Amino acid sequence: MRISVVTLFPEMFDAIADHGITGRALNEGLLSLETVNPRDFTEDRHRTVDDRPYGGGPGMVMKVAPLAQALTAARRAVAGQGEAVPRVVYLSPQGKPFNHDRAVALSRESALVLLAGRYEGIDERLLEQEVDEELSIGDYVLSGGELAAMVVVDALVRFLPGALGHEQSAAEDSFANGLLDCPHYTRPEVFAGHRVPEVLLSGDHERVRRWRLAQSLARTLSRRPDLLEGRQLSDEQEQLLAELVRERDI
Numbered sequence: 001m002r003i004s005v006v007t008l009f010p011e012m013f014d015a016i017a018d019h020g021i022t023g024r025a026l027n028e029g030l031l032s033l034e035t036v037n038p039r040d041f042t043e044d045r046h047r048t049v050d051d052r053p054y055g056g057g058p059g060m061v062m063k064v065a066p067l068a069q070a071l072t073a074a075r076r077a078v079a080g081q082g083e084a085v086p087r088v089v090y091l092s093p094q095g096k097p098f099n100h101d102r103a104v105a106l107s108r109e110s111a112l113v114l115l116a117g118r119y120e121g122i123d124e125r126l127l128e129q130e131v132d133e134e135l136s137i138g139d140y141v142l143s144g145g146e147l148a149a150m151v152v153v154d155a156l157v158r159f160l161p162g163a164l165g166h167e168q169s170a171a172e173d174s175f176a177n178g179l180l181d182c183p184h185y186t187r188p189e190v191f192a193g194h195r196v197p198e199v200l201l202s203g204d205h206e207r208v209r210r211w212r213l214a215q216s217l218a219r220t221l222s223r224r225p226d227l228l229e230g231r232q233l234s235d236e237q238e239q240l241l242a243e244l245v246r247e248r249d250i
């Protein structure tokens with residue numbers, strides 16, 4: 001998968017390029033990541049990349065010409081022979097909520113352009129002409145779209161074949177089944193006077209599986225009941241949930 005990011009701060013992306021699963025995916029060629037800086041497309045002495053907003057008011061808007069040229073260069077950088085035009089995703093608080101399903105879908109694209117805005121954002125005409133999808137990683141404003149872009153890259157890399165070693169699996173992690181994850185324990189068996197739940201020491205894999213599923217359901221029910229709305233639970237999940245509801249008299 002080829003990703004190019006339009007950003008005024010390319011060096012920020014070292015954070016995902018030099019570490020962890022994203023760094024390994026890059027080293028192993030599962031992913032390529034390059035940055036395109038609008039500042040490289042400026043023609044004035046001060047290399048100006050922002051401009052004043054029509055209608056006045058606080059803040060600045062990203063200057064149109066450098067950004068338009070940077071987007072063209074970013075698309076060209078990841079375009080594949082005979083492939084569809086790369087999808088352009090703009091990270092902004094006004095975007096659709098980014099979630100597991102969106103990460104899976106984006107991981108299936110052969111090429112992506114991520115647009116990381118700064119200042120108050122970009123000219124609406126550029127948005128309409130150049131952007132295919134606007135995504136938000138949460139209901140808050142960041143100083144720029146770069147961290148949001150890195151969150152998106154980190155989340156989608158996990159679904160690239162080979163990105164996770166055999167010991168991990170994106171298919172089983174929380175949200176893969178639409179539920180919150182169960183509690184995890186490791187050595188020692190007693191820590192600060194608290195024991196590991198006996199079921200996890202039993203060696204009974206079926207019992208462990210059911211316990212973990214029940215824990216996930218209980219957590220989801222108490223912390224994120226919204227995730228259960230409109231969801232088709234399996235018979236087993238329904239049964240476990242009913243038991244939980246009975247036990248907790250809720």
Ligand SMILES: NC(=O)c1ccc(NCc2ccccc2)nc1
Nearest residue numbers: 091092117121136137142144145
């Ligand atoms: N919640 C998010 O995903 C997000 C994305 C970007 C961002 N800041 C850059 C920006 C500010 C205003 C308009 C467009 C982009 N803050 C939060």
